[in-house]
Amino acid sequence: MMHGRRSGVVVVVIVVLLLPVHGEKIDVVEVDNVDDGSSISLPVTPPTVPEPEDERRSHFRAMAAKDLARHRQMAERSSRKRRQLVVAETLEMPVQSGMGVVNVGMYLVTVRIGTPPVAFSMVLDTANDLTWLNCRLRRRKGKHHGRPSSTATTTTMSAAMEPEMDAPVVKKTWYRPSLSSSWRRYRCSQKDACGSFPHNTCRSPNHNESCSYEQMYEDGTVTRGIYGRETATVPVSVSGAGEGQTAVLLPGLVLGCSTFEAGATVDAHDGVLTLGNHAVSFGTVAAARFGGRFSFCLLHTMSGRDTFSYLTFGPNPALNGGAMEETNLVYSPDGEPAFGAGVTGVFVDGERLAGIPPEVWDPAVLGGALNLDTGTSLTGLVEPAFEAVRAAVDRRLGHLQKEDVAGFDICYKWAFGAGAGDEGVDPAHNVTVPKVAFEFEGGARLEPVARGIVLPEVVPGVACLGFRRREVGPSVLGNVHMQEHVWEFDHMAGKLRFRKDKCTNHGGQPPPSPSSSSSSSSSSSSPPAN
Template sequence: MAIINYSSCFLFLLLSIVLPLFLYRFPEKVEGYRFKEITVNIEHQRKTHHVVSLSSLMPAAVCSTPAQGSKSLSGLLQVYHKYGPCSPLKKGNGKIPSPRQILINDVTRVKSIHTKFSNKDSLGDSTVSLPANTGDSGNYIVQIGVGTSKQDFTVVFDTGSDLTWIQCKPCSQCYPQQDPYFDPSASSTYSIIPCGSNECSQLNSAGYAAQSSCNTNCPYQVIYGDRSYSQGDFATDTLTLSSDVVSNFQFGCGQNNHGLFGSADGLLGLGRSQISIVSQTDQKYGKIFSYCLPSTTSSTGFLAFGSEAGSSSTPQYTSLQTNSNYPNFYFLTMTGISVNGQSLSIPETVFKTSGTIIDSGTVITRLAPTAYSALKSAFQQAMSKYPTAPSDSLLDTCYDLSGYTNVDLPQIVLHFEGGTDLNVDKSGILYQDSSTQSCLAFAGNDADTDKGIVGNMQQKTFEVVYNVAGEKLGFGTGACS
């Protein structure tokens, strides 16, 4: 007959009840190192991943609350996506391009940039500048005033161009725009710049002088990479930025204009040459400006002159480099890329070979093939649980996320000289080509020698501060939604 040890049974029963309760209530007391390890891993994942609602990446049908910025800045302009619901441009004045057409236009712009650096300008014309609107619907617009009394205009702003111009009466050939053409006769402060003047010489040295002979008036001509162009008189007038007034501002008064400008009235040039608004307002703003591009087309950002405007944190700065052969570009020194908190194995020589510029008009960031290959591989590994989708003409790392409400995106950080990090916002990681195709918003150049470009997708929500006088550029987080 079996002998029952009641004390042992009682002890077993007690342990089977109390021990689970103890582990549940005080898990840190048992196998503490494992508990801490799990906690660290979870915290690490939070810091290196973005759990994103896909709906948050899609633009809404109505405009959200405008970006605040600093209301104390008188030169603060609202930034709008050209075709979003916040845009002051009416949608009936032009067809809204598809996401695929935006990419096609972006390729044209980048080819034009690379052509300039390779000294193989396909147009064979020394006056060719960067395309202002070849990345047409990827561009952003602001509203400015010109003349006395002030006439209001909606213009594309572009760090890759120097000359500011608007369409003017009388127009021998002008494309349709929403606002009335600028009427010089209605402005008491309008003046045409004469030939032989120092101002006209600056236009020539900046590469915007017209090929036609200069007799009385100083003519300008700008031809863009998609063969869009603007021609007319180089003139001066009063420029109004919000409540700030700039006297004797030099700009192009265009009577012959054609191309992919949509219904925008012209262009505001934020480049580095002597004729750009940055240089012309040096005494007023000290060659400092900043902007924040909104996370979606249904939000607004800002363009500010003279000060930082709206970052929730102190910007991290990296050095602005210069190249005497291409003085109008903003050069940065990229040093590396991280994905999910892990630095990719990319030699710094790869970034030195290509060099890097930052450009408000390029949509998709371009990397040297060696760097892009490493980024693509790490991104694919992090996204392995999601179904893939066919490649786009430009973007080759795509996924079908139509069956998901939320998606776990890896963190992507671009590293720059001086320890400056650009932790790409969740809105700048995926480019949504269609409801079933979301692609990594980076692309590889044709060769490692092609110039790297930090595009506007990866600049979203940051206050990008251009301290040109101080030769530095900063990224401040949380500047606009």
């Protein structure tokens, strides 16, 4: 696990090359040659809610269905586990919005992986451990092993989509190990490595057998493939280096080469970048090299498609703008990759809600506290925490007619939108959105922004709040309530820090096109060892 561990990644000797990005030549250096105080960065853009009414309603329904499927998979994984148990350098990575691709509220990180580096759009996931890319192994006799013959343009079939919704056609970027000289596949015989990887499906310690995996969830999502070691190339601004740009090579990444994917929007992106608490997650490997911490700021969904913020490994200059709230990071006692914070109270408009027993937030009881999950949109609360929030909200919005909408648990006949401000004040309907706040261990308090709580026009004339009931724990803080805050996860100190932030002061280069690379992806100067 990440917490409590101080060891770094093994750094290999890599030659310096030139990488053209945005029309410029960029020097690429070894990670150990980066001076203290340097900043390594890649951009993040927010999921945007479509403006046309019909598209916006489809977006909210798809988002709710996606969340429900994800909650089921997490509950199944957690309950199964419980039954079995009865440095001053900075790495930043840009995160982009997935809403222009398919309506499922995903934050995407653009990462250049392989040698030569190719840009991929990957889902940012704090509650997962397996980092993987859609992969094509070497073709044999004109057919790809493990994947039906197809072009790079595929049809997205998502568990989040309703039957009447058209599946969009998505242009994907395939990872090809045979074209990357830095790819090294793991074998089942490598017990110290392969034997510790999650979702392992090796049948024997055979030297010739690739270290394979399969992720299968209750919602029908499946990914299968093989494990390998790879290198990422990330832009870095080196202090005292003068003019010009530099990139750093980050080796030692454990990457899943996925030869089969199905369900849960797997065709709406190129893969998943994990920040979970497991030795093989991208977050663990990168944070170990950059001070054991990472941070990000999630822009609001109304920020626009051309805006972006950053996922940052190491000290983040954007955190110097004001005081941060701080609490202890809480890890799952079952060894699950998710982590979060211990809740000591929930408030609505300053009123502490009564009737929520402490065991609702006890990791030993529910497998986690309030887990922070960027892959989930709505915040899911177990009983009786959900009922306490719902009742407090109803007391303040009691003059509005309640409505039942599939996939949502708190809805009202309320055309919230056109006249309402960012602070959630809607004079036309005599409504002010109730302020919900979570108090954490040590007194830190999170108050999600009002415009992140209300989902307007889920169906015509009906608005819903971004809370849902979870039948099985732990409770989950979704990305709609993490928006417009900067978050720092300091695993070395075991601390979670956060504060309100518009995320607009996180400068840097915009994300590259996911299909771009430093050179043609169809050839390689030196073949990899497969």
